[in-house]
Amino acid sequence: MELLDFLHVNSYEGFLPLAITLQAAKEYGMRFRDVEIVALNEGIMPLRYKRNVQSLCVQEQLTLLQSNVLIVGCGGLGGFVAELLTRIGVGCIRLFDGDVFEEHNLNRQIGATVQTLGKNKAQVLAERLMQINPSLHVSAYPEFFSLERHGDLLDTVDITVDALDDPEFKTVLARYTYERHMPFVHAAIAGMTLECSTNRCLEELYPSGGKGAETLLGNLSFTVACAAALQSAEVVKLLLHRPHLDQTLFMDLKEYETVFF
Amino acid sequence: MRIVVKLFAHYREGRFKVQEGDFPLGTKAADIIASLELEKTSPLGVLMVNGKHVSPDYSLREADEIALFPKIGGG
Numbered sequence: 001m002e003l004l005d006f007l008h009v010n011s012y013e014g015f016l017p018l019a020i021t022l023q024a025a026k027e028y029g030m031r032f033r034d035v036e037i038v039a040l041n042e043g044i045m046p047l048r049y050k051r052n053v054q055s056l057c058v059q060e061q062l063t064l065l066q067s068n069v070l071i072v073g074c075g076g077l078g079g080f081v082a083e084l085l086t087r088i089g090v091g092c093i094r095l096f097d098g099d100v101f102e103e104h105n106l107n108r109q110i111g112a113t114v115q116t117l118g119k120n121k122a123q124v125l126a127e128r129l130m131q132i133n134p135s136l137h138v139s140a141y142p143e144f145f146s147l148e149r150h151g152d153l154l155d156t157v158d159i160t161v162d163a164l165d166d167p168e169f170k171t172v173l174a175r176y177t178y179e180r181h182m183p184f185v186h187a188a189i190a191g192m193t194l195e196c197s198t199n200r201c202l203e204e205l206y207p208s209g210g211k212g213a214e215t216l217l218g219n220l221s222f223t224v225a226c227a228a229a230l231q232s233a234e235v236v237k238l239l240l241h242r243p244h245l246d247q248t249l250f251m252d253l254k255e256y257e258t259v260f261f
Numbered sequence: 262m263r264i265v266v267k268l269f270a271h272y273r274e275g276r277f278k279v280q281e282g283d284f285p286l287g288t289k290a291a292d293i294i295a296s297l298e299l300e301k302t303s304p305l306g307v308l309m310v311n312g313k314h315v316s317p318d319y320s321l322r323e324a325d326e327i328a329l330f331p332k333i334g335g336g
Contacts, residue, residue, distance in 0.1 A: 077336040167334035190303075190333045193270040204314045205306050206332060213303035214335030217271060224336070250307070250330060252270050259269065259330075261307060261314070 003028050007039050015047040018134065033091065033135040036065065048133075049089055056088075060240050065091035065135060067239045070157040072096050072145045072173065074121035076219055077187055078163030079110035080228030085235060086129045092137040093129065094157065097121040098144035108221040147176060154182055159235050162186040163228075165214070167206040174202040185234045187227040191217030194227035197248040198234045205248065223253055262286060262323040264293070269330045272299055290327060291317035299329060306332035 001009070003024060010020045016039045024035045036046055040062040045053060049061055056064070067090050071078045074097035082093060099121050105112040111124045126140035141150075154160060160177055162185065164170050170186065177184040178201050187196040188205075190213035195205065206212075230249065237244040247260040265281050276297060284293070290308055294317060299305055307330040310319055321327065 073336055075336055163336050165334065165336040167332065170334065187336070188333045189335045190331070191271060193331070193333055195333050206334065207306070207308070207316075208304055208332070210304060212306065212332030212334035213271065214333070216303045219335045248307075250269070250333075254270075257269075261309060261312070261328075 003030075003035070003038060004042055007035075007042060007044055011039075011044050012047065014044065015050055016044050017047045021046065021134075033065070033137070036135050037062065040065065046135075052088065056240075061089055064089040064236070064239060067159075068092040068094070068157045069159050069161060069235060069239075070094045070096070070153065071161045071163055073163035073165065074111065074125050075099070075105065075163065075165065076108045076189070076224035077228045077231065078161070079112075079121075079125055080225050081161050081163055081231050081235070082125050082129055083110055083132075084229060084232035086132045086136055086138075088232070088236060089133070090235070090239070091133075091135055094139045094141065094153065095122040095125055096141045096143065096145040096150070097125075098142060108219055108224045145173075147172070151176070154180070159183040159185060159238055161231060161235060162188075163231075167202075167212060168209050171202045171206050174200065183238050185231050185238070187231045188212070188214075189219055189223045189227050190214035192220060192223055192253040193217075193251070194223050194230070194253070195248055195250045196227055196230040196234065196245065198238065198245045200248060226251070226253065262288070262321070264288070264321055264324075265326040266293060266297075267326065267328040268297075268299075269328065270333075272297075272302060272329060272331055274302075284321065288321050289317065290315060290319045290321065293321075293327060294329065297329075299331075302331070304332040306330045 025032045101112040101116045116124045120142040122140040126138045250259040309328045
């Protein structure tokens with residue numbers, strides 16, 4: 001039987017279950033991911049994306065699978081962004097973080113568990129993501145991102161996600177990508193306040209060096225999850241060429257106040 | 262001259278949300294930031310006058326509306 005016939009015969013209500021993809025990969029000597037690419041090209045959606053279908057078409061799901069996103073920082077923002085992009089179906093994710101999980105990360109960082117304390121954040125996240133999407137290509141770099149050492153990587157990805165906690169490097173990375181017309185999605189939080197922007201420089205947000213209000217107010221779980229959700233939405237909109245933020249979105253969750261500037 | 266000052270996020274705590282005040286001619290944005298001691302709370306982020314980003318040495322004019330946001334950098 002040809003692969004396409006196999007996929008049609010074995011799909012379940014028009015969806016392709018994991019077990020059938022795995023069986024096809026073995027029988028036809030293909031990678032799991034390539035079987036899904038063939039299926040999506042044939043209009044068959046992997047079953048795990050069943051709840052995406054009214055919002056994403058098969059072609060868009062294929063676009064996400066063939067997209068490549070760089071996440072710089074794997075703490076609060078980076079952990080949730082990596083999780084959300086993996087779940088929606090982004091197919092290639094590169095993760096950078098030189099830090100290990102510490103006890104004070106447990107309040108908000110999705111990769112932080114009692115078991116992962118002391119382990120590298122990028123590597124822990126990569127393992128977690130592979131449990132979610134067998135088609136995912138994930139690369140973990142257990143080091144801090146540096147333009148000198150890793151700048152070439154920016155040319156190879158579709159979008160760079162700013163999940164850093166250092167305003168100075170956020171600003172440098174935003175400027176670097178902006179000048180090269182590389183898509184860049186920024187977010188930051190402090191207490192119950194967050195901000196998010198797409199393809200914008202950050203000098204106006206960070207007029208001076210040094211940390212911001214987070215040193216006073218800390219970083220709360222729901223604020224970081226909310227900011228990461230906005231960032232993930234922006235990444236998906238960029239990848240699918242849908243309209244995205246053209247201003248900075250500033251949100252205060254205390255009063256549910258939203259300002260664009 | 263009359264100036265409207267708007268504060269955001271935790272800058273409001275112990276201060277106000279919106280306040281109209283009378284300031285001497287030649288007042289700069291930096292003077293208002295200093296008079297409110299905002300940076301004793303946390304560093305300043307976005308500074309806008311009438312919806313446009315300006316620098317702290319911007320000289321305010323009658324009926325200007327200045328908006329002050331704290332710097333947010335955590336992740």
